[in-house]
Structures are given as structure tokens and as C-alpha cells.
Amino acid sequence: MSIKFERYGKGLAKGMVITLKHVLRPRITTQYPEERLNISRRFRGSDFVWDKDRCTGCATCAKSCLQGNITVVTSAGKENNYVVEEFEIDVGRCISCGLCVEACPYTALHFGLSYEKGTYRRGDLILGRDKLELTPASQPSGYDRPEFEVRLPKQTMLLDRAGRKRQK
Amino acid sequence: MKIDEAKTESVILEIPKAQPVMRDVEIIDTDAPGDDVFVLNMGPQHPSTHGVFRMRVTFSGELIEDMQPIFGYLHRGIEKLAETRTYTQFIPMTDRLSYLTSMANNHAYVVAVEKLAGIEVPERAEYIRVIMNELMRISSHLMAVGFFLNDLGCSVFTPLLYMYREREKLLDLFEMVCGARLTYNYMRIGGVSQDLPEEFLGYAKQFVKEMPSYIEEYEQLLAENEILLARTKGVGVLTPEMAVNSSASGPVLRASGIKWDLRKADPYSLYDRFDFDVPVGEIGDNYDRYRVRIEEMRQSLRILEQAIPQLPEGEVRTKVPQFLRPPKGEAYGRIETPQGELGFYLVSDGGIAPYRLHIRPPTLINVTALSEMVVGSLLADAIATFGSIDVCLGEIDR
Numbered sequence: 255m256s257i258k259f260e261r262y263g264k265g266l267a268k269g270m271v272i273t274l275k276h277v278l279r280p281r282i283t284t285q286y287p288e289e290r291l292n293i294s295r296r297f298r299g300s301d302f303v304w305d306k307d308r309c310t311g312c313a314t315c316a317k318s319c320l321q322g323n324i325t326v327v328t329s330a331g332k333e334n335n336y337v338v339e340e341f342e343i344d345v346g347r348c349i350s351c352g353l354c355v356e357a358c359p360y361t362a363l364h365f366g367l368s369y370e371k372g373t374y375r376r377g378d379l380i381l382g383r384d385k386l387e388l389t390p391a392s393q394p395s396g397y398d399r400p401e402f403e404v405r406l407p408k409q410t411m412l413l414d415r416a417g418r419k420r421q422k
Numbered sequence: 423m424k425i426d427e428a429k430t431e432s433v434i435l436e437i438p439k440a441q442p443v444m445r446d447v448e449i450i451d452t453d454a455p456g457d458d459v460f461v462l463n464m465g466p467q468h469p470s471t472h473g474v475f476r477m478r479v480t481f482s483g484e485l486i487e488d489m490q491p492i493f494g495y496l497h498r499g500i501e502k503l504a505e506t507r508t509y510t511q512f513i514p515m516t517d518r519l520s521y522l523t524s525m526a527n528n529h530a531y532v533v534a535v536e537k538l539a540g541i542e543v544p545e546r547a548e549y550i551r552v553i554m555n556e557l558m559r560i561s562s563h564l565m566a567v568g569f570f571l572n573d574l575g576c577s578v579f580t581p582l583l584y585m586y587r588e589r590e591k592l593l594d595l596f597e598m599v600c601g602a603r604l605t606y607n608y609m610r611i612g613g614v615s616q617d618l619p620e621e622f623l624g625y626a627k628q629f630v631k632e633m634p635s636y637i638e639e640y641e642q643l644l645a646e647n648e649i650l651l652a653r654t655k656g657v658g659v660l661t662p663e664m665a666v667n668s669s670a671s672g673p674v675l676r677a678s679g680i681k682w683d684l685r686k687a688d689p690y691s692l693y694d695r696f697d698f699d700v701p702v703g704e705i706g707d708n709y710d711r712y713r714v715r716i717e718e719m720r721q722s723l724r725i726l727e728q729a730i731p732q733l734p735e736g737e738v739r740t741k742v743p744q745f746l747r748p749p750k751g752e753a754y755g756r757i758e759t760p761q762g763e764l765g766f767y768l769v770s771d772g773g774i775a776p777y778r779l780h781i782r783p784p785t786l787i788n789v790t791a792l793s794e795m796v797v798g799s800l801l802a803d804a805i806a807t808f809g810s811i812d813v814c815l816g817e818i819d820r
Contacts, residue, residue: 265646272643273580282587295619296601318744320511351514351607356615357744365601397601398616409598412591413625413632 282416291410293369295396295403298352300345300379301366303394304386308362311336318357321347341386345371346379356398364394364402459487462801466495472569473815477808479801486804489793496819504779509535509746510611512779517605519783520817522565525558525596526759528609533690534755534766535611539748544737547613548692552729553626554599554608555691555757556722560633561592562760563715563722566673566812570712571644573809574653581643588636591629598622611746613739623730630726637719654709658795658807661706668791671784672762673714674811678706684758691757695732696725711810718760745774761785761812783817 284291311328327340355363373379388394396403465476474495480488500519504512516527529551536543543551568582593603598619600608608615644650660670665678675682683700685693701717703710748770756765762784771777788811796804 263648265648265651269643269647272639276584294597294601296598296616298601314744318511320507320514349514349605350602351605352601352615353511353514395601403619408621409594411594411598411625412587413594413628416587416591 295406315354367393520814538753570809677703677710
């Protein structure tokens with residue numbers, strides 16, 4: 255006794271062939287905390303790097319922020335300049351749009367590359383000078399900064415790992 | 423503003439005890455004598471309503487007699503917020519309208535501002551916008567089709583996860599260009615924020631080359647699937663007259679057999695340079711809406727095949743002042759997003775912020791035709807029909 259696929263089940267059987275093919279394909283998922291992919295070179299996140307030597311205290315970043323998260327307090331310096339007394343970013347209210355980084359006329363404010371920035375208190379999300387300042391260890395992102403972008407490692411692309419070429 | 427930690431704690435302690443509040447709720451007396459209808463509230467929190475959407479369905483037996491869509495649970499007052507932000511500062515907010523089509527939302531808004539202020543866009547930027555928009559269309563249609571099939575329960579989760587895999591490749595491309603995976607904020611008034619990275623075009627070409635074989639795979643998986651055909655053919659029919667009268671747009675309108683695509687009807691950006699077809703359906707049922715989306719992905723790939731080799735060298739952004747002051751007047755900019763016609767109506771009083779902004783969201787207009795489509799069908803079909811419209815509540819409630 256043969257099973258009739260003419261009226262019912264032919265399409266389903268065809269679909270099952272595709273599903274079976276997928277069983278034999280290489281795995282493309284990653285086990286996150288152990289296995290980490292390279293993020294975009296132009297990463298935008300809730301981490302900032304501030305270059306205090308380049309910053310003139312003009313507060314263009316604060317004006318461009320649509321949430322009003324950036325606080326810049328300055329005082330008059332000796333050589334007709336501003337001395338930056340306070341520089342704070344409230345990343346708890348930040349939407350990571352990147353307008354402040356783009357607006358900076360002296361390229362003193364950059365995005366950072368770290369992304370696991372959860373805290374237990376909202377108050378810890380206000381980044382002061384100590385957390386923002388550019389040090390040899392800090393990693394600025396290449397967003398709107400082509401000079402940093404070329405130095406960063408290449409982003410892991412799923413197209414490389416799951417492309418048609420590799421499967422054949 | 424610095425938050426004092428001691429203060430925040432004291433505030434928490436001072437919260438008064440919850441008092442019972444009489445809320446303004448419409449009470450429906452379902453047990454009224456002589457009334458044999460049954461009223462069911464689906465949502466606002468229900469896994470198949472794609473967000474906080476509520477359907478008040480009146481049944482007569484098992485068939486739907488009346489359906490009222492109720493929304494507004496996700497209202498954030500985005501139109502009002504625009505009045506307190508500059509023209510540039512509003513671009514990140516448009517990402518939060520329909521978060522599966524962020525790039526298209528950016529584009530629609532900057533088109534409106536450029537029309538208002540009379541700003542020219544460099545040719546390379548226009549090409550980049552077209553490429554980004556078509557990639558976005560493929561990504562959004564993948565999600566629309568995937569979740570629609572998920573609502574049907576036809577192959578439970580499988581097609582959705584296959585489509586997630588292809589979308590992930592697109593998200594990688596978007597992340598490479600603008601640093602984010604969901605809220606791109608890439609378009610700027612007078613161009614785009616940054617030029618494409620060097621390796622982008624190679625990957626985009628690879629994607630365009632590989633994608634047709636994956637679409638074939640979906641076809642093999644689904645096109646003859648008996649469960650899919652039984653659940654979608656002839657279900658949720660939207661007649662052409664009704665589609666036009668309810669001013670539906672996008673795949674919902676085209677599935678009803680009306681050939682209306684803003685890319686052809688009112689070409690913006692560079693769409694008059696590319697050769698592509700506008701797929702239309704026959705009767706406007708769920709199956710047609712599904713077919714139109716699959717075909718549109720193929721057409722988007724055709725546009726990409728033409729646009730990527732043509733990409734010229736040059737500037738990607740016109741210099742625009744940080745505090746743009748467009749002349750007094752008004753402008754309406756619209757584009758064809760994956761879901762339909764998205765329009766931004768802007769009124770300027772000559773200041774740095776819009777005097778008034780109004781958004782014409784495609785899915786809000788499309789969802790008004792929903793009750794026409796579901797009356798007389800079963801509840802399970804109503805859910806499938808709702809999924810076939812491809813709604814995004816962030817855009818409906820805005």
C-alpha cells in the first residue's frame with residue numbers, strides 16, 4: 255500500500271527536505287560570554303572617551319545633545335581660554351545617537367568600545383572625568399573618527415561564516 | 423544634573439500607599455438579557471498582537487461580528503517632542519517610530535526637511551540612501567513574513583528563524599556602516615552621516631549574490647505547504663475599492679491589485695534611474711500579501727544589483743549649519759517604506775525647531791482596514807490577518 259502525496263503532504267514533504275538539509279549545516283550561533291565576536295569599528299554604545307588636552311570647553315557637545323545629558327562647567331583661564339572644571343555625561347538617559355561625537359569641532363569626544371556597562375545604581379551611570387578621560391588603556395571607537403577606525407580589528411561578519419562558499 | 427544617592431533613597435521611602443482609584447473604563451455588559459453576543463478583549467498584552475495592541479472582538483457563535491482596534495498604549499508624544507528639538511536632533515527620534523524600518527524612517531524625515539529648507543543632496547549620498555533603503559526593505563519583509571508565518575503556526579518557528587539568520591547578515595552590514603544594529607540614525611539633513619567603510623560594498627555584493635538562493639529556499643519550504651495555503655487563501659480579503667477608500671498603502675494596497683508604489687508614482691531620491699517592477703496581488707487575501715512581500719524582496723535585490731556598481735565617488739554630505747533655520751513655510755515629504763507611505767508634515771516658523779510636525783504612519787492607516795478584513799471569519803484567521811498587515815506599534819501610537 256502506497257501513500258498518496260498527490261493531494262496532501264507533498265508540499266510538507268518538500269519543506270521537510272529543506273529542514274533536513276539544515277540539520278547538516280555548520281553551526282552559526284556563538285556561545286556569548288565564552289565566545290566573543292568583534293563588534294563594529296564604528297560602535298556606538300554607552301561608553302565615552304574624552305580627551306582633556308584637546309577639549310577647549312566650548313560645550314558644542316552639550317548643545318547638540320537632544321536629551322541634555324552632557325554637563326560642561328568652565329571658568330576663565332589666564333590666556334583668554336576656558337578651563338574645564340567639570341565634564342559629565344549621564345549615560346543612563348543617553349540614546350547613543352552620536353550627535354555629540356559628530357558635533358565636536360576639536361575631535362575631543364569619542365565613543366568607547368566597551369559594552370557591558372550595567373550598574374546596580376542609576377547614580378553610577380553618570381560618568382565623570384575619572385571614567386571618561388583618555389588614557390593609554392582606553393579604546394576609542396571609530397565612529398566619525400577615521401583615524402581610529404583603521405587601527406581597530408575587523409568586524410566579524412556572519413556573511414563570512416555562513417556564506418554559500420563555505421558550505422560547499 | 424547630578425543625582426544625589428541619599429536623596430533618591432529617601433524619595434523611595436516616601437511613596438504613599440496605593441489608594442484604589444476609579445478609572446474611566448468603558449463597562450461592557452456582556453450578560454445583558456437577550457444579547458447572545460460574546461465580547462472578547464484580545465490584548466493589550468497578547469503574544470500575537472505584536473506589541474500593546476488590543477482587539478475588541480464581538481462574536482456571534484464562532485464567527486466575528488465586529489472588531490474594534492484599540493491602540494494608544496505606547497504613546498510617547500513624539501510629534502510634540504519634535505517641537506522642543508532642533509531639526510537635526512529629531513533624526514534619532516524617527517528611529518523609534520517603526521524600529522524594524524529605522525533607515526527608511528530617517529530617510530522620510532530628512533526628505534521632508536530638505537524639501538522645507540531647499541537643500542541639495544550629493545549624488546553619492548543619494549545612492550547610499552537607495553542602497554540602505556533597499557537593504558532595509560529586505561530586512562523588514564523578512565521579519566514581516568517570518569512573524570506572519572509564526573502567527574499561522576504553519577511551521578511553528580522554523581521559517582522565522584531562517585529569516586532571522588538572513589536578517590542578521592543585514593544587521594551586520596548596518597552595524598558596519600553606522601555602529602548600531604537597530605536604531606541607525608544614519609541619514610542627515612543634506613546627506614548621510616559618514617561615508618561607507620571600504621569593505622562594505624564587497625559584502626553587500628556578496629549578500630545580493632547569495633540572497634536569491636535563500637529566497638528560493640523559502641519558496642520550497644512554504645510555497646506549496648498545504649497548511650499555509652489552507653490558512654491564507656481567501657482569508658482576510660481586502661477588496662480594491664476598500665483598500666483605496668481606507669487609503670491603505672504599501673504591500674497591503676498592492677496585494678489588492680492596485681499598482682501604486684511611490685518609487686514609481688512619485689519618484690524621490692534616484693528611483694527613476696533604476697529598472698524594477700511593482701508586484702501586485704490578485705484578490706487581496708493573506709496569501710497575496712505574503713506573495714507580494716516575497717516578490718518585493720526580489721525586486722529590491724534587482725535595484726541593489728544596479729545601484730552598487732553605479733555608486734559614484736564624491737562627497738556624502740552637504741554642509742548644513744548645526745542649528746538649521748529653514749524659511750517660514752510648510753512641506754510634506756513622503757517615501758515608500760517597507761510598510762507603506764510614510765510622510766512627515768513640517769511647519770516652520772523660521773526658528774531652530776519645527777513649529778509643528780505631523781507623522782503619517784503607514785501601519786496606522788493600514789490597520790484601520792483590519793475590521794473590514796476580519797468580519798465574518800474565525801478568531802484564528804483574524805490573528806493571521808493582523809499579522810499579514812505587518813504592524814509596528816511604535817509607529818501606530820508614536
